[in-house]
Amino acid sequence: MKIVACIKQVPDTEAEVKWDIPKGALNREGMDSVTNPFDEFALEEALLTKENYDGEIVAITMGPDKAADVLRNALALTVDSVYQLTDDAFAGSDTYATASVLAAAIKKIGDVDVVFCGKQSTDGNTGVVGAFLASILDFSQLTYVSKVRSIDEAGKKIIVERAIEGGTQVVEAKLPAVVSVIKGINEPRLPNLMGIRKASKIAIPQWTADDLGLDKGKVGAAGSSTKVVEIAVPPPRGAGEILKGELEDIATTVVDKLIDLKVIK
Amino acid sequence: MANDVWVYIEHKDGNASPMSFEILGIGKTLAKDLGSNVCAFVIGDSVDGIAKDAIAYGASKVYTVEDGVFKGFRADAYVKAAQTLIEKYKPEIALFRGTSQGSDMAAAAAAKLQTGLCADTIGLVIDGGKLKMTRAAFGGNFTVTVVNEKAQTQIATVRPKAFAMPEKDAAAQGEVVKESVSVSEDSLHTKVVEFIPSATSVNLVEADIIISGGRGVGKAESFTMLKELADLLGGAVGASRAAVDSDWISYDHQVGQTGKTVKPKIYIACGISGAIQHLAGMRTSDCIVAINKDADAPIFKNATIGVVGDINVFVPKLIEKFKAKLNK
Ligand SMILES: Cc1cc2nc3c(=O)[nH]c(=O)nc-3n(C[C@H](O)[C@H](O)[C@H](O)COP(=O)(O)OP(=O)(O)OC[C@H]3O[C@@H](n4cnc5c(N)ncnc54)[C@H](O)[C@@H]3O)c2cc1C
Ligand SMILES: Nc1ncnc2c1ncn2[C@@H]1O[C@H](COP(=O)(O)O)[C@@H](O)[C@H]1O
DSSP: OEEEEEOOEEEOTTSOOOEETTTTEEOOTTOOEEEOHHHHHHHHHHHHHHHHHOOEEEEEEEOOGGGHHHHHHHHHTTOSEEEEEOOGGGTTOOHHHHHHHHHHHHHHHOSOOEEEEESOOTTTOOOOHHHHHHHHHTOEEEEEEEEEEEEETTTTEEEEEEEETTEEEEEEEESSEEEEEOTTSOOOOOOOHHHHHHHHTSOOOEEOTTTTTOOGGGSHHHHOSEEEEEEEOOOOOOOOEEEOSOHHHHHHHHHHHHHHTTOOO | OTTOEEEEOOOBTTBOOGGGGTTHHHHHHHHHHHTSOEEEEEEESSOHHHHHHHHHTTOSEEEEEEOGGGSSOOHHHHHHHHHHHHHHHOOSEEEEESSHHHHHHHHHHHHHTTOOOEEEEEEEEEETTEEEEEEEETTTTEEEEEEEOSOSSEEEEEOTTSSOOOOOOTTOOOEEEEEOOOOOGGGOOEEEEEEEEOSSOOOGGGOSEEEEEOGGGOSGGGHHHHHHHHHHHTOEEEEOHHHHHTTSSOGGGBBSTTSBOOOOSEEEEESOOOOHHHHHHHTTOSEEEEEESOTTOGGGGTOSEEEESOHHHHHHHHHHHHHHHHTO
């Protein structure tokens, strides 16, 4: 079975976020970066799938030079191969352009059975790249997956559980499929020292727009239909009041204030 | 008409909740500013009732696609129908709710139409004839406004509760346009095997009142106290990641950056410190009540009402007083 894991590098949530306001893009230089938390679950699910069903894992990321770090981490976790999709022409890609680049790489890898993505990235936060990918590749679209029940490689079938509003939907789908996973599907493992040491010596192969046969006008800022026109810092909420006095009296005040909002029936 | 605003009405096996019609409200405002109409589109195996309700909630026209193949939501089947309609009528804007169904539909439809989208919008305005779409980025520390200049139809998903619910007017008049789109079962990739309703049925995203517990709750059993308060007020129970990671409550209750984004009218945070990742999921709640024994906890900087105290003492008092006031 051929498994692809799509992983993205995102700024550490604790890090100070810097925007390149004129460009409407993130200034990723000099920011602490980590693997997108949801993609750790995607990577772990790829590893579990390989262990349970055999096969090989290819991890891919689209991002600037520095993004090679997340692939090195994937190598330390013993994925079989990695590709960094990187080209100046990819900068400023919107969701569709990003998914187009990832889709081109998945096609180039070829004969892929399952693509694992995270539910969403913590920077872009859109949570739609997985669904875009499935739609572009015409693979089964399996989002919000909380459990992979079984994969039948010969029969080209996968059964998953999706955590959606109000309950769990069990879906049987044809392979190939794009599976985007939520937190809780597994417990991501940590790389061991030997893995880290080995990974540090491997050169990370890169694919450019030309390598992927992509028209530069169709990717990056040029190929994106959505454009950021304004970035703002929302006004702070502002602290309200801290109630003073005996807890007994405070409780009465809180109850009165909340009932006054006319939300409680 | 080419500059109409379309709103996708989601439903589950033919059942739409009032919230399914939520974004007809903002759709109508946008249509008014464009001098056009707000239209609904519904896909399913039997949707007459939903089409009528869409008119009552403000749609001037409803496009429906009905067929047995659309029984139960399947992204691939529904998207084929949506794509056909959008390509035929070329609306200016197509809005979807930012739910699992709405996001699946919007993304797959946008991909088929070869355009990007703006996800989880919290602001939508027409400015100089153009749609400006605002969303939160980085846990609400920034807002980003996006335009889509190239697409024939501009697609956005809308964060639940970001806009006011439209009024229902049973006497409203509108037209239903039946469309047929044929999708063969063989061409589809997926089959729904079953749906297992969740025992606790937490729908945090739609809840008007949320009582959330954090590490300060101390143990799994103490969540029953929060549940009692939630039941009393007709609300839902939320949690911080620390509470979820401690196995006191399941992940579907988690609020925050790696959990759910919620916007209730009342959010009561019990024993939650107010880490940036938690705030990311709840800071836009209308009224935030924070109960924490540490007067310096960061949550107080974002709370409408702060109570410095032990939740094990304070929450029982709240329950007792609400019971008395609400005669329950
Ligand atoms: C990538 C990433 C993603 C994350 N995603 C999320 C997320 O989605 N949601 C989330 O919530 N967190 C998330 N976190 C974790 C977040 O950083 C915090 O660790 C977490 O929110 C802390 O939870 P807490 O406030 O319950 O616990 P603590 O920070 O430990 O706070 C407990 C609070 O309870 C108070 N307390 C203790 N006992 C009592 C008592 N008896 N009465 C009253 N008050 C009491 C204490 O004073 C303290 O302020 C994420 C972190 C990372 C790195
Ligand atoms: N630049 C990227 N490189 C690799 N994978 C990505 C990239 N952007 C998004 N993804 C994948 O798509 C998922 C959803 O991302 P998003 O739609 O940005 O929230 C992520 O969890 C990743 O699995």
